[in-house]
Amino acid sequence: MQCEEQRGRSAPPGVGPAFSPADAASEADLDGRNSPSNIIDDNDMPPSKPGLWLLKTKAEARASTATVQAWTIELPSRAANTVLGLIKDNVPELDAIDLQHIRRFAKARFLPTHLIPETVAVSRSRSASERDGSSRGSSRSRSSRNKRRGSVPATLHLIVSPVSCVDEDTLTELLLKNPPFVDDGFPLILREVTLPLLPPTSAEQAELWSQQYWPTIYRKTNPFGPHPSIIGRAEEEVLADNNVPRLMEMAKKVAGETKGKCCGAGVGCVIIERPTGKPIEVIAVAGDGRHQGFDEVAGQQNPMAHAVMRAIGMVARKRVRSATRDPLKLNQDMAALDINRPSHTPAPGAPKYVDKTLLDYPLTPMERKAFNKDNLIPDGYLCVDLEIYLTHEPCVMCTMAILHSRFARCVFGIRMPKTGALTADGGGLGYGLFWRPELNWKFLCWEWKEKDPYDGDNYLHLFLDKKTQV
Numbered sequence: 001m002q003c004e005e006q007r008g009r010s011a012p013p014g015v016g017p018a019f020s021p022a023d024a025a026s027e028a029d030l031d032g033r034n035s036p037s038n039i040i041d042d043n044d045m046p047p048s049k050p051g052l053w054l055l056k057t058k059a060e061a062r063a064s065t066a067t068v069q070a071w072t073i074e075l076p077s078r079a080a081n082t083v084l085g086l087i088k089d090n091v092p093e094l095d096a097i098d099l100q101h102i103r104r105f106a107k108a109r110f111l112p113t114h115l116i117p118e119t120v121a122v123s124r125s126r127s128a129s130e131r132d133g134s135s136r137g138s139s140r141s142r143s144s145r146n147k148r149r150g151s152v153p154a155t156l157h158l159i160v161s162p163v164s165c166v167d168e169d170t171l172t173e174l175l176l177k178n179p180p181f182v183d184d185g186f187p188l189i190l191r192e193v194t195l196p197l198l199p200p201t202s203a204e205q206a207e208l209w210s211q212q213y214w215p216t217i218y219r220k221t222n223p224f225g226p227h228p229s230i231i232g233r234a235e236e237e238v239l240a241d242n243n244v245p246r247l248m249e250m251a252k253k254v255a256g257e258t259k260g261k262c263c264g265a266g267v268g269c270v271i272i273e274r275p276t277g278k279p280i281e282v283i284a285v286a287g288d289g290r291h292q293g294f295d296e297v298a299g300q301q302n303p304m305a306h307a308v309m310r311a312i313g314m315v316a317r318k319r320v321r322s323a324t325r326d327p328l329k330l331n332q333d334m335a336a337l338d339i340n341r342p343s344h345t346p347a348p349g350a351p352k353y354v355d356k357t358l359l360d361y362p363l364t365p366m367e368r369k370a371f372n373k374d375n376l377i378p379d380g381y382l383c384v385d386l387e388i389y390l391t392h393e394p395c396v397m398c399t400m401a402i403l404h405s406r407f408a409r410c411v412f413g414i415r416m417p418k419t420g421a422l423t424a425d426g427g428g429l430g431y432g433l434f435w436r437p438e439l440n441w442k443f444l445c446w447e448w449k450e451k452d453p454y455d456g457d458n459y460l461h462l463f464l465d466k467k468t469q470v
């Protein structure tokens, strides 16, 4: 129950009947369609309601806006396959654009309102009037239909071809030479319509496009992002035990700790592991440390000490510690560090392997508590199977560090339109680096939307302007 409440957009449920191929006038094409549901707001705006929101990938963001123009005609149902064969034989470039997600044939009543022919709309109105006990206007509408159709044959609407494949004159000439349009037969009305160019990535999106553009098919898969079944399982795990708000509060708290020590910019990060059948383990906690050892007033800061970089560095140190034969010695070396030194150079006597530029060791009590606990599952590799929770959307550098460290999942709180590298929609940089086919790793990523993310945490917005990279 809690999961459902917290899930901003649930994984695509894949409901509805199995669909048949769209290039033939099959039974499903003629009659099948999911029952209407509420229209989903699917524009390019970021989510506004509280909850866990799966990020759109770069390709999904593109798919939600790319369209193509196509020709459509109305024709008698009995002539459907004949005309389709005629088109396939005479429009050689027909397959140049893959529109298998579009229903090739559709009955008028399944078309979006703006595409429904006037006669059908009048007929619908008449039916409604008759149900209401009124017959006003019925003779006019019947006359109008009969004047055009004669015996009023059952008709379908056909997506003939993308406009780029055949020009209007050529197509008109071809159709007028053949049944049912030849010799003043069925009236030919060629119309241009807009179609979604790429397949929908959810049943909700298919339903929306069916109302906006043309009846559209969702094939229960997502060619532009993680498979719906993976998302469903992952969201169940992430939302279990109220962990997300707990971890986000922890990230905020450590952000406040380092900010309170004048080390950083009020950004926090928590890394966890999820042992099978056991509660989650907090592996590393880190606040931003960009000002530690640098003169903030003079405008100096240390990008290597962003919260993400520090937390990943501490995971690496814990891996080394778990593999070394003398972990006590390693901890003593760390304790020798003097973090209050004004310079970023190591303190005298500090071990040579410690680089204070990286700040990959604890600065605060919260960080130290997580760092000192040897709770990593043995024999792990980099950050494989780990999850990272962030107060803010990370910058390009930190996002690539997350990616190269091979994290499994990421949840962040506040979008950073000027610098964030995870989101692909909403008017930011649009990189969507978490799921790019040209990169050698992908991970799932969500935005954790709170009613007021700054509530009770003034440091988050008092010290972090919109240009700050996190």
Ligand SMILES: [Zn+2]
Residues within 6 Å of the ligand: 306, 307, 308, 394, 395, 396, 397, 398, 399, 469, 470
């Ligand atoms: Zn960063």
